[in-house]
Amino acid sequence: MGTVNMKVLLLFALVAAAAAWPNFGFQSDAGGAADAQKQHDVNFLLHKIYGDIRDSNLKGKADSFDPEANLSHYSDGGKAVQKLMRDLKDNRLLQQRHWFSLFNPRQREEALMLFDVLIHCKDWDTFVSNAAYFRQIMNEGEFVYALYVAVIHSPLSEHVVLPPLYEVTPHLFTNSEVIEAAYRAKQTQKPGKFKSSFTGTKKNPEQRVAYFGEDIGMNTHHVTWHMEFPFWWDDKYSHHLDRKGENFFWVHHQLTVRFDAERLSNYLDPVDELHWEKPIVQGFAPHTTYKYGGQFPSRPDNVDFEDVDGVARIRDLLIVESRIRDAIAHGYIVDRAGNHIDIMNERGIDVLGDVIESSLYSPNVQYYGALHNTAHIVLGRQSDPHGKYDLPPGVLEHFETATRDPSFFRLHKYMDNIFKEHKDSLPPYTVEELTFAGVSVDNVAIEGELETFFEDFEYNLINAVDDTEQIPDVEISTYVPRLNHKDFKIKIDVSNNKGQEVLATVRIFAWPHLDNNGIEFTFDEGRWNAIELDKFWVKLPAGTHHFERKSSESAVTVPDVPSFATLFEKTKEALAGADSGLTDFESATGIPNRFLLPKGNEQGLEFDLVVAVTDGAADAAVDGLHENTEFNHYGSHGKYPDNRPHGYPLDRKVPDERVFEDLPNFGHIQVKVFNHGEYIQHD
Template sequence: MEAAAANFHPDADTSLYKDDGVAAKRLLKELEDHRLLEKHHWFSLFNTRQREEALMLFDVLMNSKTWETAVNNAAYFRERVNEGEFVYALYAAVIHSSLGEGIVLPPLYEVTPHMFTNSEVIQKAYTAKMTQTPGKFRMEFTGSQKNPEQRVAYFGEDIGMNVHHVTWHLDFPFWWNDAYGYHLDRKGELFFWAHHQLTVRFDAERLSNNLDVVDELYWDKPIKEGFAPHTTYRYGGEFPTRPDNARFEDVDGIVRVRDMIIHETRIRDAIAQGYITAADGTKIDIRNSEGIDHLGDIIESSLYSPNAQYYGCLLYTSRSGVPIDMKLVLAVLCLAVGASAWPHLVNDNPADLAHRQQTVNRLLYRSTEPLRFDELEAAAANFHPDADTSLYKDSGVAVKRLLKELEDHRLLEKHHWFSLFNTRQREEALMLFDVLMNCKTWATAVKNAAYFRERVNEGEFVYALYAAVIHSNLGEGIVLPPLYEVTPHLFTNSEVIQKAYTAQMTQTPGKFRIEFTGSKKNPEQRVAYFGEDIGMNVHHVTWHLDFPFWWNDAYGYHLDRKGELFFWAHHQLTVRFDAERLSNNLDVVDELYWDKPIKEGFAPHTTYRYGGEFPTRPDNARFEDVDGIVRVRDMIIHETRIRDAIAQGYITAVDGTKIDIRNSEGIDHLGDIIESSFYSPNARYYGSLHNDAHVILGRQADPHGKFNLPPSVMEHFETATRDPAFFRLHKYMDNIFKEHKDSLPPYTAEEIGFPGVQLTRVGVEGKLETFFEDYEFDLKMAVDSSESANEVDVSAAVSRLNHNDFTYKFDIKSNAAKPAVVRVFLCPRRDSNGIIYTFEEGRWNCIEMDKFWTKLRRGANVIRRKSSDSSVTVPDVPSFQTLITEADKAVAGNSGFDFAHYARSCGIPNRMLLPKGSETGMEFALVVSVTDGASDEQHDALEDATTESHTQCGIH
């Protein structure tokens, strides 16, 4: 067959064909012109062009005079056309060609298993293949028991029933043309009968399960039952889901709802009148024994329909008619942002930095697989965490608690998704964090980490370890590897993950391009480069690791101005997003309303490592209560109480005391109650507006838990900014903060004036120019490996925003030597209609570019400040592989390990310092202020700190 595929010339001898090679020549021409669908792409018979292609091949096979000719053609085209088209054409030909007589077609569920198997099971099969470990996996029917429809899923998902249905349609294809050689007798009648029987059998199964029989579909009523298929294409991502009660919408360019209604009306007219009107105007009587056959033909509608133009294609357009496609889818001086140092705790006997870095690398290396480094393996096997409680600051309380949970089998299994917004999962991760924070020595922390790495859920382990490295003095100086290389699933489209799996399964290295989610028909796609930027995602998750909402000062210290930084970091995220929108001719983000539809839907194209796809949400979904977690009215009540506090100027604490917020600490308290963090003075009263909003927004695809969907992108800081609704949500919070800011009296000239100092000139050296560049990151941790399967190199290439470096030049005159603080803001000048913002409107949209301390000399000062030194940003984190290589070299004594520059990854990526702007240039106002730095003089660290992103992330 390989020889036939290589050497056969389909059109060399046209006498081999019944049609003198017409069909073969047509298909060859399409092939030569590169018009055929690529390989490794989904195929759907309902896609007109794809069907045409499959049928061209079918035609060639049907016209082959001999078995040998058919086989040579099949082998030749198998290597050249899309696989789905090939399989379809071959099945149809074996069924319909006389040459195929007696051949048993293998069960399709074993030929194309993706179409018959849940994605959870497919995923396990991939892992088995990647690790060369045989396996047998249990398939569960789709959905949860909360969904009554799940009771009859065994019928609709029965692989034999599925084969029946597809085979019936292969035996009696709607596209059948008698020119293929014969007439399919009573096709229309059998169409009715086979589907009638399918319907009544389904009803009988429903009655067997105490369900009502099926009600019919109405074009003008909601589609009552939603559906989440938990099924993945071999190529092309997940099958789409549909929430409950979706309303039909026209499918652009394909079919409108009104078409369905008109065609139905015409068909029912025919029934009422007793005749069908053929294309030539003649009447075909249907009040006889052939009538049902004609009706079947027009309803299906098959090529046998006497008048498809008039009666339409009711059946097959209705399938695509489901609306799940998502339409292919300066006054800012009022802030002196927190920068108080986190205390440096006494560091007893730590290993040197290189050793510590190496150990952390090893603990995080392939976190879903067993440890593979001797020392750590030994600790995992032989260490007894509670054998010597003097190793712990808390005398072993935390470690005993975690061990007890482990013994009682209460901990989340491995190979399961983990979400910080899941209360129990967070508790578990924090129990481990607590153990690590209480270890007196580095050695104890490492042994515990190794021991629990092998015993707790991987997601919980990675979270606890990241948080401990950041917050424990033992972690000082360690560079945490970029999360997009440690847990790539949360940063990479499923299409690319899929390709990485194939690369590992076939042991073929590969580099795969990540496209931003969605199609160009979605205006939101224009700014997807921002919300999906892997560096921006790392900024967001790291900020929340630096300032966790669950932080309790009992861990050892107070996180200074956490509430204020919560406001400021998210305000900056919001205004930066708006600046990107304006750069792309989009209006700024509108806020979220609990009682209005969520305008933008979102299809994340992202898959969990374990647990299937991230849920999608169609456009204009309306908020529903999330069962057992949060109700819409709770959100409204909590918002009202928070806004009452703003209007009244005080927060009511748990004990009834009033906490004044019309002062410089007010914003900090407000941040605490809105997030809400553990610092909230009254969480019971003010609720958790931010966290609940993430959950309620995220769960709208499955608010009642019917479809067994895993948490959404909104329920992970890594992925939240991918969803445009994230920015709506934060605009909503930002406006609440603004209400508070607007309630404060303006600063006085005395407060912000700087007598004797004058900023006389501001210049910029270098062009303010942005561009997109390709960036490559490693996907090795996305695939499974084992001792019996070699690791292959797999990586992703993604387009990222970057800019040329530039330098500010400030000319400042001073009447004396004094410390000063320079702040730089970049403010969009015009709204999306080109109207210049008033000062009052514009100030709230300013992007903070830099803030630094400097010492002015008496007289003229020329201060140059490089864009790369911005205190808002961080440089690119070195790759995980670089960290491994460099730490290993340093441990071997071949070099030092000096990555202090990268020890923090909380700030905004420096390459995103400037908003994209536009090709023709975009107007911004550059706003600079110089104020008295005397009151900050005691923070020497700040004056040295040029690379730390303290502006949004504080110092530690």
């Protein structure tokens, strides 16, 4: 995919036991570096990425450091750094001021060579010295990618908050017209705030939902999720990514069903799945330009798929798809040695996710291919499939930009339907498997109106323009409309008649009540279209209890990443001994908290809201979940805390909805989401 996030949206409520995110005192690692100093270093390593490092200490390290001088500072004995230095000395590395794509095999290899160096650094001084040294030499895109994934996964940088990518590499997130205006502002030394708009006109019905795919928070979610769970991840780097394949399914499933809910809100049909043998219905004009390397390619409507030279033939994708569907029908995957891996169970989805993506966790990439990753490249290259025009990669070849193209959601609907085929092959849950004996949901209600609105969001473009230290910066920013919702609470009354305290998991979902033709969804149709709104654990003493859950507390969402300006300011305060105030920020892997609700419409889009209270003792994979408020989102290091499959108890087919409607531990109400056209404009 281009991680939903995605922060899918999602990619969705993936919960992995996380690094306790920023705790900005002066904690030290073995190397003695304080967290505030680490934050300072990362801020300056990523600021003005196309120019010199603007911190004299870091610049000094970059100029004087010899990466190979002391190999005892690396946990791999220096193997990774020697390999990278060899390619550097042989002039094999991509030059600076050139586009970077993770889907380009050689460019990915170079970025991962640097990641390999950083992840094996034993202390912060070695980590930051290498980062500073290679920042001056390597391609900027490769460097940014390597540093981000290293900071996310290295224990040395556990408490560092990464700045928003839309301020580090604004070209990938900002329309060309606005970038041009930013350059003019810099050249004339006149500060400017420029309005960004979405990429098209009202003549294109897809514009009605452009606020979703082109939202920079959604783009950040998607790219960050793919950094937390990279397809190239090998456990030798440090740790195993728990349930990575299933997370891949769920984050993109949630992106897909959320997109369909936005389409319903705007009187559009659900997105159709992509077919390799049919035209790509929607074209796309990105209106974005690489910092170096020309414009992102456009694609007209109704283009027929062509083979992409050096990447894949369409018939090969059809063969790989048929092999995957055969595996689902057989109920097993064949690994490289010819052994059968049973997937007719609740963990089968994890194997299937690894196969479809395909990640290095795939048990047989030679036979099952890399459907997802190859499809992204093939779809992204349809503007220039034979390389006649030497066009740079399309938006689908970057996780930052992929969700901007409506065909992204067609591609993921196609893969989501393959996952559904597998899920529907599993036996439905029995009443016994769904019941939480002695526990009942007595009442579910909403406090506050479920109402969405649009607001302007401003971000800085200082990193978009070239500059020198001799010319002072001027304030340059852009503002763009984005979806938000008013605060609300979900109120739940639960009775525990067991006579003793129990741990309970509370799972909250919602799906549209009617389809695009005004026909009521069956329960089975609805549950596959369910948006995960929240999941949390509570201790239930005997008796009746009233819970209120604020929308802002949702486990599937995260707040906006602090801006560069905020990070600089808070870091300065922390270095002076003050509390930085950054402790509230989680990983950027969840969907933006303002995207919790779909847009809805003036009449009120009706949703079925369901609450399932299940046995926390059976569900919990780690202890203390009822006390932990920090890691109920998409994830980070460690074990995924919920034993149940993503989407449980709605992840399997429901032949008879009375099974659910008669469950005492299941609550079901209907609600409406309104959008009255309110727009909070920029001052």
